[in-house]
Amino acid sequence: MELNNNQLLRFTTAGSVDDGKSTLIGRLLYDSKSIFEDQLDAIEATSKRKGHEGVDLALFTDGLRDEREQGITIDVAYRYFTTPKRKFIIADTPGHIQYTRNMVTGASTANAAVILIDARHGVIEQTKRHSFIASLLAIPHIIVCINKMDLVDYQEEVYNNIISQFEEFSSKLIIKDIRFIPISALDGDNVVHRSKNMDWYQGAPLLHTLETMHISSDINKIDARFPVQTVLRPQSEEHRDYRGYAGRVASGIFRVGDAVTVLPSGFTSTIKSLDVYGESLEEAYGPMSISMTLEDDIDVSRGDMIVKSNNQPEVGQDIDAMLCWLGDKPAKPRAKYFIRNTSNEQKAMIKEVVYKIDINTYDRNTEDKELSMNDITRVKLRTTKPLMYDEYRQNRITGSLVLVDEMTNETVAAGMIV
The missing domain is CATH 2.40.30.10 (Translation factors)
Incomplete structure (x- = not known):
């Protein structure tokens, strides 16, 4: 297949705290020579000041001052780089549970998601949470990078056990394409170059996978x-x-x-x-x-x-949607919000919270109806005027919406019409 080197791949990284997302992106940028000299000089100086022996790769993405001081990612950091085969936009998202909304934001336009798993810990709650969000947002490709293989002596058995764990719970999700790669982001194994420590792995390194992955446009070509x-x-x-x-x-x-x-x-x-x-x-x-x-x-x-005229969307005022609650304050019962869907803006009300998802178990909670930050929930909305829409899985543009607080103008929820 001939690749178009102007083709753009947007991918998001996700994983638990300290799984090495920022280090992985730093390694991608560093080994693919996608870093400007002045950037490299600045990172080297910061690394030296912090007492690191070599370059702290995570600093390439943790761009905010308080992120660098805490050593964690707290906001979505976007990075751009180009190889001879493709252009990339990376959304590096936080791993903390309280930043689920940031992951939803970073993943909303992604063609692929790179989910990191610490080889020492295997599949944990955050792995399930991020995989569920990737499925909910209809991201077509998932690359599961089993990181820190150097800390488990590069054992193939550890790698295979984690694949089994992941496949067991992901069978409940709607994901078209899942790939697994054993890596060490810190040492560079299977990130840009093949690993000499894991000759039992016959697949491609991460960068080659990203460069050659077929990405179809997420724009619906049928419904005008x-x-x-x-x-x-x-x-x-x-x-x-x-x-x-x-x-x-x-x-x-x-x-x-x-x-x-x-x-x-x-x-x-x-x-x-x-x-x-x-x-x-x-x-x-x-x-x-x-x-x-x-x-x-x-x-x-x-x-x-x-x-x-021969191919029309749904038109109505009663909308079923999955929402991720982004607001700092809980949803107000039957409060009115502005709803934005394509160029249409009008008032809407949350008529009913049908259920909330426990993203760690995928159970549906029909008892707890209060929406707080990071909750993912199915709701019934009522709009003041008809809305023209398609289901999100059929059309990402006409099937997505946001809710805005009419008093503060704060975006309080992002939604997918179902």
Whole structure:
């Protein structure tokens, strides 16, 4: 398979505290020569000041001052690097239980998740928690890196036992592709270069796996959805009759001449033109930003959605969703929030908390209805006006939402429509 070196892979790292996520990313950047000289000099100086013999690889990602002082990751750190085969964006997320919401944020746009397991401890609660979130967010590829193999004498038996543990609980999750790699992030075994200490492992190192992994676009190519962001009415004499609807194609393909329906009104028309920077196109597809004109002069405004007449999303005011509660304060019973879904913003209410997930056991708790920070829960929402949506697993763009506190403007929940 020929690889496009401009193809971008977004991946997130997850694992328990001290499993070595930041060290792994530092090793990836260091061994792939993706670090600027001044960065390297600064890290070397910091490492020396802290009394380390060599370079403290974790410092490449723990960029906040208090993270460096505490030696932990507390926020999502994004790092960018490029190899001859591919471009990468890494989201390094915290391992602490209280930062579950940070992992949800970092993983929300990922194509793959790298989950670290300490070879000495095997599968623990945080492993299950992060795997569940990866499944919930429909991340298609999971790479399980069994780290610190140097501390268990590189034993193949330890590696195989952890694979069995992981496969036992992950069989309950919806994950398309799981791969396992034994590594030592500190020493570099199977990160960028093959390990001489584990010749029993016949697979590829982590970087080669990331470079060659097939990633299909997470944009739905079948269901044509165009959320309208604004209406264009140029004031110039030349374009005074122009009425275009601007926005980003969320999914699918639109072509000039297609029969379309405007939702929620239900008005129908035909696509007259698809324009980008004054140039007319015959077709447009996600995630292109375009202006669309219609043959008929109908009422269209921000928050409406233009779709193909023969392929329409769900339209309704009662929404079932899985939420991760992000807010510092608990959810208020039947309180109103702003709901944002594509370009549509309106008020909504949490009608019912159906159940909360115990992410360590995957049990559903139907008794406890109070939502606190980091809770993952299934809820019923009621919106003031119809919402146009698809299920999240079918369409990540039209199936995702956030809830915003109308008093503080704080984003209090991220949700996936089910």
